[in-house]
Amino acid sequence: MILNKPCRAAILLVLLVVFCPALVSAQAEEQPAPVTVYSLGQQSFALSLGPFIPLFFMDFDGAIVDSTNLSLGGLGSLQWGIHLDNHWLVGAEVGGIFAKSTQENFMYMLSFTAKASFILHAFPFEFPIFLGVGMDVIKYGAQSHLDFILKPGFASLWKYNVNWGFGLNVVYWWVPQPWPEEPSMGLMGNFLEVSVTAQYSF
């Protein structure tokens, strides 16, 4: 399979997100430093913005439909969470995206997910690994859907201080869209979110 431009850009961004903070954190490990500690009941809000990358559609037999016929889109999301301990954060997220089609119509998706994160600490960095599960409202032209959505992902956050953290999210959006009336029209949407995020903990 030849990767298209959005795919290549997505992979490059993922590599940057994964390795750059790791290099910096390796240097940081040499210094004695305090560790951010979360305790039960602490909360956080996060606002994320960034590009939304349509990857590919796949049918329910596993065959890839090459083109989504969508352009690079945009994304914004708002997350609230409550810490269970130093590592676990549970919460909810609302995210909206837009992307333009070949026929110059906009597709919109609005996702509502429950989210659980496991946070790895390497002060002054945090690396949450998370999974969101919920519903996705899709609007395109005259058509609307409510679909299931799964959003696995990870983030890399630099803790500016006890309250504020900034970083990058990489989230995979998996949206199965079965169509019982005509099963051959059922497809699974695969998208990638790469967003900058600001997190406030209190």
Next chain:
Amino acid sequence: MTGKIRYIGFAFLAALLALTSCRDLALQPVFYALSQEVPLGDDKGFPDVASVFKMVKFNDTGTDYYLAAAGRLYVRGVLATDTWTVVAPPPGLANAMCNTLEILGTDIYAGFYDNTDGSGYGLWTSPAASFPIWTEVMTEPNDVEITLLKNVGGQLFVGTNANDGTGNALYYGNGAVFTLVDWAVDPPVEVGFLDVAQATIGGSYWILVGGSLYQNAAIGGAFTVYSAGAGSPPVSPLSGPPVSGGLFDDGVALYVSAGNGHLYRTDDGGTNWTKTTTAIPNVDGESTARFTAFAAPGADVGAIYVGTQSQGYYRIADGNVDVPTDITRQPAYNITALYSGSLNCLFYDAVNLRLFLGTNGSGLWRGDYASGYVWTWKQE
């Protein structure tokens, strides 16, 4: 606090239900529709925001041309590389525009009007040519605006609306001499003529005047409001304002479309009728769909297509207006300008397997036949 959270939860669920209640089973699912998309642009130079009222095809010295009335008159050859050019109106007519045309024999007939005040310039004709040379045909009554031109069995029906207060009138003739259609009781002069057809079976003539259907066995006799027929015949009024509707005979049956969300069919000249079992709803919040013109695109064998105001066109498989599952809204692949479009006219080119849709404000669309009921749509 718990009550408030519950309230918010219910509101959230209600909002979700509202957001998803628009799911339209007539449309393909979003991801599938996206995967099938092809670029719409195939610019042939036709204005994308024009309203297209009528389209015809003619032959000029061995070459086929399309002619479309969309305010201005546009002409192009049928070759894929041909583009639209504006046809000059008759000389001396200030701000002349055209909203209807027809072919009778080897001549083009067109109605022109003054775009500044809507007053009519009457009926004009030219030998069928890509550069028409116009001659005025109908001058009486004065300042007449041509609202309908329809070739029915070699007779040209001409609907007029005069600015002198005499209102609407309907003529028929051979292109040179015209006679007023006779009525048992004259229809109200303020009501326009929508369509005329002749049933192949039985040969009777049918005229849609606003929301009322008139019929007569012969063209020369007095037309009366149709109130006969067994089964589910059309009962006037068929449309409230704004009126819409159309008539069509495909050689097998006569079809009537109406603004009341119903379609009617008779295959024995009006003795027995079938109609849609329930009115097709209008998805834009009004009670029923307002149907407009028909076409029988032969590539989609047996199917009849009918346009609407604001919800694209419907495909009637095998002409079965009384079988709900045979009536499907199109195009199912979510081209907003068509799926939610207002269609003034449909024109099928049987030689090149092209179906043209003349929209109200969204230009002219060309469907190149693909397979089954699928057309690849391009905006001209």
